[in-house]
Amino acid sequence: MEKGNQTSISEFLLLVFSNWPGHQALLFSLFLCLYLTGLLGNLLILLAIASDHHLHTPMYFFLANLSLVDLCLSSTTVPKVLLNIQTQAQSISYPACLAQMYFSMMFANMDNFLLTVMAYDRYVAICHPLHYSTIMTQHRCACLVAVPWVIATLNPLLHTLMMACLQFCSDNVIHHFFCDSSSLLSLSCSDTSLNQLMVLAVVGLLFVVPSGCILASYAHIISAVMKVPSAQGKLKAFSTCGSHIALVILFYGAITGIYMSPSSNHSTEKDSAASVIFMVVAPVLNPFIYSLRNNELKGALKKALSQSKIFSLVI
Template identity: 85%
Template sequence: MEKGNQTNVSEFLLLGFSNSPRQQALFLALFLCFYLTGLLGNLLILMAIASDHHLHIPMYFFLANLSLVDLCLSSTTVPKMLLNIQTQTKSISYPSCLVQMYFSIMFTNMDNFLLTVMAYDRYVAICHPLHYSTIMTQSLCACLVAIPWVIATLNPLLHTLMMTHMHFCSNNVIRHFFCDINSLLPLSCSDTSLNQSMVLTVVGPLFVVPLGCILASYAHIISAVMKIPSAQGKLKAFSTCGSHLTLVILFYGAITKIYMTPISNHSTDKDLVASVIFIVVAPVLNPFIYSLRNNELKGALKKVLDHRKIFSQ
């Protein structure tokens, strides 16, 4: 694109998924259902963990943080998408776009860190059960959450500040349903090589290193579980990790496709699908995956629902 005539645009157009009225109505109903289900499910998990003192242990502390982050991640992007479909408008202002980009990166980073912390928690619980209470202290748990929040807050700030110094000319059409950094960079008429390098060099390690820690944790977990003599013991140990591992596969599969490959190799349709998986689908699956296979959490959820029934009467 010509680098002269650098007149910054005041708004962007989010193309979303389809221009067909019938398909848009389908997407509106589908994503509204997903969003409300995820919102309700994650709120119930937060209420259940907060109200039951038996769940005030590291595993559920990390799960509560994950539910909060999933709730915020979907709320950063999905309501605006639903509003655009409902009102038949595709516009988002330039400042709103940058704010959306910032928070989507921040909460995605936190999802990433929390999945890593939860893998470490399962590693300690299974491989060092006798020392679990002495290792997973309140201060360590607080640090394992606080430090990721600091990193997750500062990392997108770097990308957002760099984006504010870029020029956008006549092309303001984002082929996505939210302001993703990889969709914004190709629209700029400035030199984006530094931004693209920063995405790969900064974002890459932020996901590669945690993923390596998760894989290392599960390698030790599998080794420890295989030494358990009884089949029932092995099944019980694996069941405590199966929920977490399901989310890890979904999350990192989608993230790898979007943020760990060069922008030139991206496909709009595949990026849309991958984004839907970790922004829309994962926050919905999180409450179901953890609650349906966890008797303690199911019991706490039942108490919350029963209490609300009594209160409503």
């Protein structure tokens, strides 16, 4: 299209699920169940940690932040998906699309940082147990969360402002279930080379580096655990980190499939499925992974619920 004929796009169409006309009810039920399960699970974790002072430790402090971020991450996309499926109106306004892109990037980045911080926390706890209380001080824990929040807030803001400067022509169809930066860049009729460079820089610095730190942390953890003489001691040490490893594999595996795999392997279905995994499924699994084998957390939750008036009325 010639530059002189460019028109201003006021809305985009999210059409990734429009190819499944006979499965709309199933998709709606699936997303609704996942969202409500994640919402309830993460809220219960926050309630348990806030109500029990015995859980006011670095590990649970990071877990509370992760639950809050997971709750917000799924809330940036799933309600709009549910609305679109229910109303069959697939449109999203241009400002709302940019806002959704910003918040989804922010909470995804924060999820990434918190997984890294939690890996470091487990590294200190297992490899330097005698110095844990002196290393993981209240001030250091606050910094390990505050600095990532600043980065996670400012980095997407830069991408959003750069995206707002681009020109969008007649094509407004996004083959995704939310406004992803890569999908928007492919629709622009402006020069997006700088935007693409920034996306690569983010993937390199904000995902590859943290994932490398996680691998290094667990390499030291495995090395330390293998030196434990008893098999029971090894099992106990690995069980404390198993849930974290599972969540990390799920989260980074999905991101790798979207942003770090060859372009020949990409398709709308594969990218959407991978996005659903790390933006919807991972936040749902978080409360189950961290609570099912955690007696402290389950005990605190039972205590908090038993003291609530709502729970008393139910029983």
